[in-house]
Amino acid sequence: MTDSQPLAWLGNKLRLLDQTRLPRKEVYLELTSYQEVAQAIREMKIRGAPAIGVAAAYGVALGALQIKTSSKDEFMTRLKDILQTIEATRPTARNLFMATSRMQKAAEAAGTVAEIKEALVREAASIHSEEASATRSLARFGAGLIEDGFSILTHCNTGSLATTGYGTALGVIKYAHEQGKKLRVFATETRPRLQGAHLTAWELKQAKIPFTLITDSMAGHFMSRGEISCVIVGADRIAANGDTANKIGTYTLAVLAMEHGIPFYVAAPTTTIDPLVASGDEIPIEERSPEEITHIQGVSIAPEGIKAANPAFDVTPHLYITAIITEKGIVKEPYVERLGGIIDV
Ligand code: MRU
Numbered sequence: 440m441t442d443s444q445p446l447a448w449l450g451n452k453l454r455l456l457d458q459t460r461l462p463r464k465e466v467y468l469e470l471t472s473y474q475e476v477a478q479a480i481r482e483m484k485i486r487g488a489p490a491i492g493v494a495a496a497y498g499v500a501l502g503a504l505q506i507k508t509s510s511k512d513e514f515m516t517r518l519k520d521i522l523q524t525i526e527a528t529r530p531t532a533r534n535l536f537m538a539t540s541r542m543q544k545a546a547e548a549a550g551t552v553a554e555i556k557e558a559l560v561r562e563a564a565s566i567h568s569e570e571a572s573a574t575r576s577l578a579r580f581g582a583g584l585i586e587d588g589f590s591i592l593t594h595c596n597t598g599s600l601a602t603t604g605y606g607t608a609l610g611v612i613k614y615a616h617e618q619g620k621k622l623r624v625f626a627t628e629t630r631p632r633l634q635g636a637h638l639t640a641w642e643l644k645q646a647k648i649p650f651t652l653i654t655d656s657m658a659g660h661f662m663s664r665g666e667i668s669c670v671i672v673g674a675d676r677i678a679a680n681g682d683t684a685n686k687i688g689t690y691t692l693a694v695l696a697m698e699h700g701i702p703f704y705v706a707a708p709t710t711t712i713d714p715l716v717a718s719g720d721e722i723p724i725e726e727r728s729p730e731e732i733t734h735i736q737g738v739s740i741a742p743e744g745i746k747a748a749n750p751a752f753d754v755t756p757h758l759y760i761t762a763i764i765t766e767k768g769i770v771k772e773p774y775v776e777r778l779g780g781i782i783d784v
Contacts (some may be wrong), residue, residue, distance in 0.1 A: 443456075443598065443599040443600055443641075443642055444599060444603065445485055445487075445599070445600045446485060446492050446493065446497070446603060448497050448560075449469070451501075451504065452469050452471045452501070453469070453470045453494070453501060453723070454468070454470075454494055455469075455470060455479055455484055456466065456483045456600070457479075458485060458486060458600055458783075459482065459483060459484050459724060461637050461766065462638070462641040463639055463643055464631065468484065470498075470501070471497055471501070472501065472502070472505065472510070473501050473505075474524065476495070476497065476498030476739045477495060477524050477527075477528050477686060478499060480495065480525070480529055481528045482500070483632065484502075484654045485601060486596075486601065486634070487597065487601020487673070488532035488533065488534045488535075488601070488602075488674065488675045488707070489570040489602040489603060489604065489710065489759040490570075490601050490603050490605075490710055491528075491532045491534055491574075492532065492534030492537055492566060492710065493534075493603045495525045495528075495534075495535045495538045495565045495566070496538040496539075496541070496542055496562065496563035496567070497520055498525050499518075499522060499525055499538075499539065499542040499559060499563065500542070500556075500559045500560045500562075500563040502521035503518055503521065503531050503556050504556055506518070506558070509551075509552050509554065510552070511551070511552055511555075512766050513686055514555065514750055515546065516670070522542065522731070525539055526539050529725055530673045530723040530724075530725050531675045531684055531722065531723060531724060531751065533578075533675065533677070533710070533713045534570070534710050538563075538566050545561070546558065548588045552643065555770060557659065557664070559729060563756070566572075567603060569710075570708060571602070571604035571605070572604065573604065573710065573766040574605040575604060575605040576766035577607065577706055577707070577764050577765050577766040578605050578606065578607075578611050578613065578614035578678055578706075579614055580756070580764055580765070580766070580768055580769055581610070581671070581764040582614040582615040582620075583667070583769075584611075584702075584764070585612075585615035585620060585669070585764045586614060586620070586623055586668070587706065588621055588622075589623075590623040590624075590668050590670075591612055591624050591625070591668060591669055591712055592624075592625040592658060592667045592669075592692070593608050593624060593625070593633060593635075593639065593671050593672060593747070594608075594611065594627045594655075594670075594672045594685070594686055594688060595626070595627075595634045595639070595672070595673065595685070596635060596638035596639045596658035597627070597639075597672070597706070598613070598638070598642040599724045600638050600642060601673065606642075607670050607673040607674070607707055607764075608671040608704075608705075609643075609673075610706065611706050611764060612624060612648065613646055613744075614615045615672075616703055622648060622649070623651070624649065624650035625648050625651050625653055625661060625667065626639045626643060626651070626653070627653055627654070627655045627657075627658060627688065627692075628655060629686060630654075630655055630687075631731040631732050631749065636755035638653055638713070640652055645706065648752070654729075658691070658695055660700060662695055662699040663677045663699065664773065666706075666767070667705060668701070668702075669701060669702040669703070670692055670693070670696045670701060670704065672685050672686075672688075672689050672703075673706055674706055674707035674711050675711065675762065676711060676713050676716065677776055677778070678716045678718050678719050679712075679713070679715075679716060679718075679765060679779065680718050681774050681775070682718050682719030682722070682726065682755065682756050682757050683719070683754045683757070683760060684719065684724055684754050685705070685750070685753070685755065686752060686753075687750055687752055688753070689753055689755050690754065690759075696759070696760060698761050701747075701759050702762075703755075704761055704763075705760050705763045705764065706763075706764040706765075707763065707764070708765060709766060709767060709782045709783075712778055712781065712782050714782055719755075720742055720754075722754055723751070724754070725750070725752060726749060726750055726751070727749045727754070729747035729748070729749055729778060732747035732749050733745065733747050734748075757772070757774050760774075763778070765781060768781065
């Protein structure tokens with residue numbers, strides 16, 4: 440496992456870098472059951488849409504390897520329970536459901552129980568390597584939009600940790616940096632889970648890319664001062680019309696970017712596009728525990744017993760999105776036709 444690779448398949452267990460412990464400690468977990476994988480996804484020890492998809496696939500493979508029966512019917516019934524448990528972890532990231540659907544199809548296409556088990560491990564490994572190579576390729580396309588001297592604002596964490604590959608929005612930034620372009624990055628801290636402060640700052644520091652950490656609410660200030668050349672974010676699910684669900688706060692950034700005439704780019708592999716969802720209104724938005732708002736690192740910061748809302752994602756309507764960067768190229772309006780043209784349904 441290289442520095443910021445979040446997971447590795449060890450044949451009969453899944454090794455995970457616990458992202459809830461970063462940046463203070465690099466703690467590796469060895470998960471030996473699908474229930475542990477489901478819990479790790481729910482608790483965001485592994486997070487980021489593509490990484491969730493890969494972990495989900497290995498979780499299903501792990502569960503399947505542990506089913507002790509030679510009856511195909513019984514095996515498929517137990518596999519269904521495993522798929523349901525994994526799918527119930529986090530509802531927004533499209534990659535999770537893409538992964539479980541591919542795992543189910545791989546099982547259905549195989550013969551005996553032993554063959555199904557082998558097919559599931561193979562399919563999980565394919566999902567892993569495809570996600571990894573997709574982000575490298577989208578990063579190359581995206582870097583073409585970045586000019587020498589750009590100052591880029593990004594939100595949440597979209598690097599290797601979030602993708603198991605090179606990164607989406609952060610991949611574009613890393614690629615442009617490797618091309619020798621002089622860049623400055625503004626990374627939002629990303630309330631409430633602080634993926635920007637904990638994880639993006641960690642990855643940018645490792646990559647030696649100059650950056651400044653800001654609170655989410657400072658974005659408008661820096662835009663109004665002419666300090667931001669473009670905004671690049673990732674995506675958890677992109678509807679057929681280009682509406683994009685991403686980390687809470689993304690919509691605010693998109694509206695601010697438009698107000699200031701700043702290009703707003705979404706970078707995501709095509710596995711994040713959901714052709715069955717017509718618009719952002721239909722994307723399920725995960726609601727997480729109010730404790731993530733009322734507490735910081737376990738310490739209460741608000742009066743006891745108050746109400747707090749915690750939608751983990753918001754939807755940016757496609758009208759605010761200058762372009763969507765994918766591994767198959769850069770897509771602009773009209774999104775319905777052009778996104779439809781690049782995905783395999
Ligand atoms: O709640 P998280 O940390 O899983 O949310 C992650 C994001 O919103 C990312 O921006 C998104 O998954 C794209 S990352 C490749």
